[in-house]
Amino acid sequence: MLDRANIGHPWWHGRFRGCGYRLTIPREAILDVLSKTSRHLSAEDIFLAVHKVYPAVGLTTIYRTLELLVQMRLVFKFDFGDKRARYELAEGTKGIRHHHHLVCTRCGRIIDYTDFIDEEKELLGQTEKGLSKKFNFKITNHIIQFYGLCDKCQNKG
Amino acid sequence: MLDRANIGHPWWHGRFRGCGYRLTIPREAILDVLSKTSRHLSAEDIFLAVHKVYPAVGLTTIYRTLELLVQMRLVFKFDFGDKRARYELAEGTKGIRHHHHLVCTRCGRIIDYTDFIDEEKELLGQTEKGLSKKFNFKITNHIIQFYGLCDKCQNKG
DNA sequence: CCTTTATTGATAATGATTATCATATTCAAT
DNA sequence: ATTGAATATGATAATCATTATCAATAAAGG
Numbered sequence: 001m002l003d004r005a006n007i008g009h010p011w012w013h014g015r016f017r018g019c020g021y022r023l024t025i026p027r028e029a030i031l032d033v034l035s036k037t038s039r040h041l042s043a044e045d046i047f048l049a050v051h052k053v054y055p056a057v058g059l060t061t062i063y064r065t066l067e068l069l070v071q072m073r074l075v076f077k078f079d080f081g082d083k084r085a086r087y088e089l090a091e092g093t094k095g096i097r098h099h100h101h102l103v104c105t106r107c108g109r110i111i112d113y114t115d116f117i118d119e120e121k122e123l124l125g126q127t128e129k130g131l132s133k134k135f136n137f138k139i140t141n142h143i144i145q146f147y148g149l150c151d152k153c154q155n156k157g
Numbered sequence: 158m159l160d161r162a163n164i165g166h167p168w169w170h171g172r173f174r175g176c177g178y179r180l181t182i183p184r185e186a187i188l189d190v191l192s193k194t195s196r197h198l199s200a201e202d203i204f205l206a207v208h209k210v211y212p213a214v215g216l217t218t219i220y221r222t223l224e225l226l227v228q229m230r231l232v233f234k235f236d237f238g239d240k241r242a243r244y245e246l247a248e249g250t251k252g253i254r255h256h257h258h259l260v261c262t263r264c265g266r267i268i269d270y271t272d273f274i275d276e277e278k279e280l281l282g283q284t285e286k287g288l289s290k291k292f293n294f295k296i297t298n299h300i301i302q303f304y305g306l307c308d309k310c311q312n313k314g
Numbered sequence: 315c316c317t318t319t320a321t322t323g324a325t326a327a328t329g330a331t332t333a334t335c336a337t338a339t340t341c342a343a344t
Numbered sequence: 345a346t347t348g349a350a351t352a353t354g355a356t357a358a359t360c361a362t363t364a365t366c367a368a369t370a371a372a373g374g
Binding site: 111119127136142 | 308
């Protein structure tokens with residue numbers, strides 16, 4: 001259940017005011033849904049979840065809000081090869097650890113992993129620095145994904 | 158210009174026969190287009206290029222063939238955040254070096270880079286091995302992409 | 315209370331990709 | 345060469361996630 005009257009406001013409250021945006025009920029509801037799952041929700045998933053609590057919120061608002069949240073860097077948008085886009089609260093948010101994804105190309109299962117992240121971060125940091133200099137490219141984000149077959153799908157021919 | 162009568166056939170000829178597929182004119186034309194560009198073509202780009210030489214080839218065949226080529230691992234399919242999928246001849250093919258991408262989120266420009274690839278490969282190898290064991294996941298592919306602003310787009314507010 | 319601006323939702327439009335299905339092509343065996 | 349089975353093709357229509365439109369609401373600040 002969403003608790004707008006929370007003492008001290010949820011941590012993201014200020015981010016909105018600072019940008020001239022309003023933290024409305026639909027927006028907060030979407031953030032609430034995202035903050036309470038470890039799955040990788042599509043726009044429709046989020047719509048359905050929000051709908052249970054606030055049936056008046058339309059799908060259009062979901063898309064619009066997600067776009068806003070991505071732009072504010074509160075949310076990451078992923079493409080895992082099925083058609084729909086998937087959304088996830090940004091790392092650093094609450095207790096979410098930086099992670100990457102294993103994507104099963106057969107059943108679509110997605111596994112988050114945090115192992116090797118430290119090494120990866122180290123390498124990526126160097127790489128980003130080098131690339132930034134060489135190409136004069138301002139890197140704001142990166143994606144690492146491994147594709148393959150999960151354990152279950154390997155035993156299916 | 159496509160040269161079907163090339164001595165010794167293009168290198169990919171055998172890959173088709175081996176799978177029971179036929180190396181037809183449209184398929185060869187598509188591979189030919191892909192092998193002669195360093196850009197990241199969309200299905201429509203490829204359609205237009207093939208169309209100049211073989212106007213009879215339809216867009217459906219382009220999509221179908223690309224799907225086949227991706228499945229045969231001769232071609233990689235990428236999503237750079239604009240809507241259309243982009244295709245690229247697989248590494249190891251001819252003289253193509255393993256590389257990753259910088260994607261400008263503003264103008265869509267894509268920069269291939271091969272620097273740091275060796276270090277990345279080393280790390281990715283370790284990571285893949287570790288992840289494979291831990292999750293019993295058979296990794297066949299990976300993607301690394303950096304997003305940000307290219308030099309030109311940084312000077313635009 | 316009033317004015318301005320931000321936000322929303324229903325609906326229609328978009329556009330890349332897929333499905334359908336009848337036709338054409340290829341290969342191998344006769 | 346000819347035939348027959350399997351593969352490949354192209355025109356067309358359908359799909360479906362995402363966007364655009366636009367009138368209606370809600371909030372903030374005087």
